[in-house]
Amino acid sequence: MRKIAFLILALVVFKSFGQQNSDYVILTFISEDKGGRHPASTHHWIVKTDSINEVGSRMPTFPTYLNMEYSNDCLTRCCENKKIDLLTSTTNTNFDYPKKHFEQSKSLLQLVSENRQFLQKITITWSDKKIKRIIKVYGTPISGQFCECEIYGLALKFADGRKKVLIPNSIYTLVDGFWNTDKGKFVKFYDFSKIDPQNTL
Template sequence: MKNKVALIVLLLISFSGFTQNLIEKEFVILTFEMNRNKDSHGTFIYYWIAELENYEKEDEYKEPKIHSLFLHEFYGSEQLESCCLGKVSYPYTMTTGTEFNFPKNYSEYLTDLRELVKNNREKIQVIKKEWKDGYKEKVTVYATTVRGKLCECKFGGDTYLTKGDRISFPKGNYEIIKNYLTSEKRILLFKDFSDFNYSNTDYRTGKK
């Protein structure tokens, strides 16, 4: 699997008209895969992202600022454009004005990026819960460290997330950062996700 996902020239040209002045940064993409033994009808998949921090000491810890990352195409193209301009975005809202004028091969770009994330991830936590009547839930948390650019903006709706939350869409080339978990003077995430509200879409098994 290649360590880079590159947008084709047409996609880069199409995006150039509506974009923030983006800076390449290092991030960790978090994948939450949730399975239930009853009523789930497949594996739920959620993506979140946090900027990687540099640390002066190996035992130093900073609470990560984690926000939603949308790697599936379920929103209108005008919401992607709004976010890339730094405006408020409503990705879950569909109206008579909703458009789907995405750059050519945008779906393929997202598919390739999801594959890159999946093929280079490391398991960092497993959360198991059990309720009465035999209901069980298992959430596996994975981390993929990458270098790339994001369109970031405020969320304007009230579905899944809270109004004013930060959300993001990937843009351009992404490259895997290898051996990050073992690099000196860096910490990935010493965070317990047991109480983290990770539900930000309704995608399930069959969508990578």
């Protein structure tokens, strides 16, 4: 009987631990071509604060999607830790999100848009100099939960070599004072030109 009680308690503790919030930085890349035909585009990436290594100059970043550029099928599968191809859909693909998820995603996008801090401006000029790309990078430190899963298919072509994505799936709060920490300062001066920001079609 004691063994059963212990197992139940262990499961409860494990479940609670798995649902704890983590701290992240949402990176917003706004790209615009001067002299080109394409309008400005916005792409979001994410880094878990605990994964930032100032000494090793490492900041593992992964695609994330705040505008719900994925189906409800992908959301469900990702939260079950199953592989997804979030950029491929069929007539049977379900985009009928739960109301709770829709509201949480809308709230997160607003939180990021209203609290992002400018980090860097990247200028890319092609050899003919007819088109110049301006990429502005912003950061927003938040706390919450994301579903993490591997990707395959078309999604791999828009992940800059990464094989994993994070999809928002909780209520989020702003992390105050992050930019004054050592990791915050590291993010501010990180070379974001290493990242190809486009993660959607």
